[in-house]
Amino acid sequence: MEATNITTQKKKRSFGEWARSRDGQKVFVMIAFLIVPLVLLIVFTYLPFAEMVSYSFYNMKYTGARKFVGWKNYMKVFQRSDCFGALKLSLYYMLGSVVQLAIALYLATMLSFKTRFGDLFKGFMFFPFLINGIAVGFIFKFFYTRGFVFDTVLQWCGFQLDNLPYWLKDQSINNFSLVGTSVWRYFGQNMVLFIGAIMSVDPELYEASMLDGANKWHQFLYIILPSIKTILTLNVILSITGSLSAFEPPYVITDGANGTGTYFVIMHQIAHTQQKVGLASAMAVVLLGIILIVTVAQKLFFKYVFKNSEDEDINAAVKREKKLAKLAAKKEGR
Amino acid sequence: MTVFGHIKKFILIFLKYASLVFFSLVAIIPLVSCVITAFKPDAEYNSTNVMTPPSSWLYFENFVSAFKKAGMGRAFINSTIILIAVLILSVFIGTQLAYVLNRFQFFGNTLIRNLFLVACQLPGVAMQIAVYEMMYKLGFINNMFGYILMTCGTDVISIYIYIQFFENIDYSLDESAIMDGASYFTIFYKILLPLLKPAIVTACILKGVGTYNEYYNANLYLQDKKRYATVATSLYTFVGPLGSKYNLICAGVIISLLPALIVFITCQKQIYSGLTAGAVKG
Numbered sequence: 001m002e003a004t005n006i007t008t009q010k011k012k013r014s015f016g017e018w019a020r021s022r023d024g025q026k027v028f029v030m031i032a033f034l035i036v037p038l039v040l041l042i043v044f045t046y047l048p049f050a051e052m053v054s055y056s057f058y059n060m061k062y063t064g065a066r067k068f069v070g071w072k073n074y075m076k077v078f079q080r081s082d083c084f085g086a087l088k089l090s091l092y093y094m095l096g097s098v099v100q101l102a103i104a105l106y107l108a109t110m111l112s113f114k115t116r117f118g119d120l121f122k123g124f125m126f127f128p129f130l131i132n133g134i135a136v137g138f139i140f141k142f143f144y145t146r147g148f149v150f151d152t153v154l155q156w157c158g159f160q161l162d163n164l165p166y167w168l169k170d171q172s173i174n175n176f177s178l179v180g181t182s183v184w185r186y187f188g189q190n191m192v193l194f195i196g197a198i199m200s201v202d203p204e205l206y207e208a209s210m211l212d213g214a215n216k217w218h219q220f221l222y223i224i225l226p227s228i229k230t231i232l233t234l235n236v237i238l239s240i241t242g243s244l245s246a247f248e249p250p251y252v253i254t255d256g257a258n259g260t261g262t263y264f265v266i267m268h269q270i271a272h273t274q275q276k277v278g279l280a281s282a283m284a285v286v287l288l289g290i291i292l293i294v295t296v297a298q299k300l301f302f303k304y305v306f307k308n309s310e311d312e313d314i315n316a317a318v319k320r321e322k323k324l325a326k327l328a329a330k331k332e333g334r
Numbered sequence: 335m336t337v338f339g340h341i342k343k344f345i346l347i348f349l350k351y352a353s354l355v356f357f358s359l360v361a362i363i364p365l366v367s368c369v370i371t372a373f374k375p376d377a378e379y380n381s382t383n384v385m386t387p388p389s390s391w392l393y394f395e396n397f398v399s400a401f402k403k404a405g406m407g408r409a410f411i412n413s414t415i416i417l418i419a420v421l422i423l424s425v426f427i428g429t430q431l432a433y434v435l436n437r438f439q440f441f442g443n444t445l446i447r448n449l450f451l452v453a454c455q456l457p458g459v460a461m462q463i464a465v466y467e468m469m470y471k472l473g474f475i476n477n478m479f480g481y482i483l484m485t486c487g488t489d490v491i492s493i494y495i496y497i498q499f500f501e502n503i504d505y506s507l508d509e510s511a512i513m514d515g516a517s518y519f520t521i522f523y524k525i526l527l528p529l530l531k532p533a534i535v536t537a538c539i540l541k542g543v544g545t546y547n548e549y550y551n552a553n554l555y556l557q558d559k560k561r562y563a564t565v566a567t568s569l570y571t572f573v574g575p576l577g578s579k580y581n582l583i584c585a586g587v588i589i590s591l592l593p594a595l596i597v598f599i600t601c602q603k604q605i606y607s608g609l610t611a612g613a614v615k616g
């Protein structure tokens with residue numbers, strides 16, 4: 001009896017000691033600080049994700065009985081014309097994001113040189129990013145209504161109303177109209193990201209290149225473009241996966257009517273309106289798989305491309321150093 | 335410089351400003367048209383072109399009526415509660431997580447970082463199919479507390495802002511405090527957290543704007559629009575029978591984006607720098 005008491009006391013003391021030691025404290029702090037975020041992450045992301053994969057094998061609603069159907073839901077995803085076919089609408093959004101990145105890159109370059117009212121221009125172009133999605137929906141339903149804002153502006157530019165299409169109903173144009181709203185909303189944000197990257201360039205580089213007789217185009221090609229390489233690649237990757245999962249413009253403006261239903265809009269309707277949770281889950285899993293493959297493929301692609309250009313970069317850095325040395329020598333000489 | 339050079343320079347400058355003005359107009363014309371329309375009474379709205387300025391800039395009837403019809407008073411209270419709770423919670427969760435991930439080397443550090451990174455790349459809309467079931471099981475439908483927890487649980491960008499900031503705080507600061515016998519809790523709360531203030535402000539502005547503008551999840555989980563509407567979801571009132579009264583709708587839209595506009599005007603710098611910080615790592 002006594003012996004066991006002593007041993008437990010010993011153990012307790014040693015545990016107490018451990019708890020008071022630095023190592024013990026470290027573990028306590030780690031547990032205390034990590035437990036909440038990890039529980040939230042698991043409960044609201046990884047558990048649902050696991051459940052979603054299992055739902056995709058059932059014929060089920062949110063409530064009531066469920067029936068195991070095996071791969072049937074997945075087969076339906078590829079067979080139903082409204083499911084997988086909707087993915088071709090992503091092409092519009094990919095095109096839109098190319099335009100968007102090009103505009104953003106151009107404007108960022110312009111604004112990174114000295115500009116009058118630069119902050120004002122930047123502010124105007126960035127603000128659409130801060131507007132909530134529903135408001136954007138209303139603004140553009142209004143904007144594109146027959147004879148309203150867009151038509152009026154085009155009439156100022158000399159177009160005839162009779163020659164203009166119905167921007168949201170005409171199936172040959174309405175997806176472009178929707179993509180336009182997405183470009184409107186995000187080009188300013190892209191621009192701000194690019195400006196941030198361009199600003200991190202050492203201003204001496206511009207001066208040095210000017211002395212070497214470089215013009216603005218050379219500066220863009222050899223100084224600005226390399227400095228934003230990382231963020232540009234990141235945005236290209238994001239824009240392609242973003243196009244596959246395009247959702248907001250059709251959801252808030254047309255609700256997927258007249259052939260504007262992207263994959264996710266249709267998935268949302270199947271899940272929450274028709275309550276075919278199994279089929280919707282299968283759709284989600286299929287698209288997540290595609291996104292994963294595309295992302296990995298792109299990362300490998302860019303890694304390959306940049307591996308080749310890395311060597312050039314080193315040369316460029318050496319050249320820059322030489323230029324700066326020359327510059328210094330010139331000054332000394334004077 | 336030659337004459338030719340001067341002309342070329344002039345043309346380039348002209349093109350630069352022309353394109354800046356053009357894209358600024360593209361960005362604000364949809365908003366300007368909304369402001370114009372919001373100041374028009376019904377009769378004037380029906381009889382004039384949408385781009386014709388209103389006869390009076392002092393006609394506020396639409397704003398009052400939109401505010402009442404959409405129940406925006408209640409919505410602003412709800413949005414404020416959600417905003418404050420989410421910000422406080424996410425500051426604590428985010429800074430503590432970033433502290434452990436940045437200061438402690440342990441087995442699983444990289445794993446946890448990757449778990450958060452992967453989580454933010456899963457598209458939200460797809461995840462909501464299953465998150466909805468989870469929220470339903472937990473009794474979190476039409477429950478502000480549940481909605482707040484869920485919003486905090488998927489916060490990744492601010493974690494990156496904090497980690498980046500921690501990387502720039504010298505570790506010798508921690509070491510000297512340890513020498514003085516301070517516990518890790520003291521080091522975190524008394525020394526590091528105050529230093530983190532600029533990062534917290536930046537992260538809060540970004541998270542705040544995001545939370546305020548969030549409408550998809552808010553619509554899904556706070557379905558009882560009478561009691562739990564947020565400012566963004568209160569705009570759903572205008573879908574349906576009121577759907578063509580754009581003078582009223584525009585007024586509601588403008589009320590809903592005023593807070594974002596005010597935050598933007600006062601905190602431009604933090605918003606820009608926060609976005610850049612979050613993007614490079616994310």
